[in-house]
Amino acid sequence: MRLAKSIFGSDGRVLLAAGTELNERFINRLIELGINGAYIEDGITEDVLVEDVISDRTRLEAIHTIRSIMEDIDLEKCVDEEAREKVKVDLARSAVSKILDDLSLNRDLIVSLLDLRTYNDYTFSHSVNVTILSLVLGVALSLNELEIRDLGIGALLHDIGMARIPKKMYLKPGPLTKREYEIIKEHPKIGFDLLKWNQDISLVAAHIAYQHHERMNGSGYPRGLPGERIHRFAQIAMVADVYDALTSDRSYRKRVLPHEAVEYLMGGAGTLFSLKVVEVFVKHVAIYPIGVMVRLNTGEKGVVAKINKPLLARPVVKIIYDKDGNLLKEPKMVDLSKEFTLSIVEVLEG
Numbered sequence: 001m002r003l004a005k006s007i008f009g010s011d012g013r014v015l016l017a018a019g020t021e022l023n024e025r026f027i028n029r030l031i032e033l034g035i036n037g038a039y040i041e042d043g044i045t046e047d048v049l050v051e052d053v054i055s056d057r058t059r060l061e062a063i064h065t066i067r068s069i070m071e072d073i074d075l076e077k078c079v080d081e082e083a084r085e086k087v088k089v090d091l092a093r094s095a096v097s098k099i100l101d102d103l104s105l106n107r108d109l110i111v112s113l114l115d116l117r118t119y120n121d122y123t124f125s126h127s128v129n130v131t132i133l134s135l136v137l138g139v140a141l142s143l144n145e146l147e148i149r150d151l152g153i154g155a156l157l158h159d160i161g162m163a164r165i166p167k168k169m170y171l172k173p174g175p176l177t178k179r180e181y182e183i184i185k186e187h188p189k190i191g192f193d194l195l196k197w198n199q200d201i202s203l204v205a206a207h208i209a210y211q212h213h214e215r216m217n218g219s220g221y222p223r224g225l226p227g228e229r230i231h232r233f234a235q236i237a238m239v240a241d242v243y244d245a246l247t248s249d250r251s252y253r254k255r256v257l258p259h260e261a262v263e264y265l266m267g268g269a270g271t272l273f274s275l276k277v278v279e280v281f282v283k284h285v286a287i288y289p290i291g292v293m294v295r296l297n298t299g300e301k302g303v304v305a306k307i308n309k310p311l312l313a314r315p316v317v318k319i320i321y322d323k324d325g326n327l328l329k330e331p332k333m334v335d336l337s338k339e340f341t342l343s344i345v346e347v348l349e350g
């Protein structure tokens, strides 16, 4: 097995380069690092191009930025007053600009993301994913340039309060105690307190940090605000936050698949989440990302090869196995947006 895409650490270093022959030692190392999958060259799915809405480079720089911002203000390194002064807003701003530049090259604005990452870096890659998703939603909802930038900064810094929570708590494997959960639930308020003083950050961005765990029906935290008191940018960031959290492996549970996360969001649309935001979300995030293996109602199995807009649930699938599980000599492409009798019935992991 050869690696089809390079795997990077959150510091931007290449952990394993594309083209590397994977042996048992490498695979064990990846598992140790908490990497939950990899793109493999298999000679069959070569023409399935896995492209992200933003480049690897932009993503890695952004992860590096949020990591350095949060590590600088780590609870163990400084007291609250110092932390406030140390938030490097200009770095956050330039990371958001670069993501926006990349997004502007991707006219379709469809996020098709099979995310592979190390879970120790969860907070950092999560912050970047929430930023990408929020920005895509913000653009789709026709926010203006200034609003988009505020949304991006707020999304990137939404969990900044976590830097002031003892690490042993949120990196703890297994379930949290009630007390630990109460402490973690303080991170939105802590984040707001870190940002609200800052002249270089709009108050709206600070409120995204404060309100991203609120829910439209008032069941969220820290204040249990009702929907009409939750800023519309926080309404965007919360959907992005929930989607990315659900589709990520955590120390206490396994990730769910994109279509399951989308079902959860649709189930909560109008009660937990803004209906409008969820409606836009499902139009811009591929429920069957490129590269996932699926089973069709015919029993055939294949890999999602191309997303069809706006029919995200009906992509082009490259069929590799027939209904009896035999490898096809010649894989065939089927376009579910044209063949209405065919449908995806299952997503196969691995």
Ligand SMILES: [Fe+2]
Residues within 6 Å of the ligand: 158, 159, 187, 212, 213
């Ligand atoms: Fe959070």
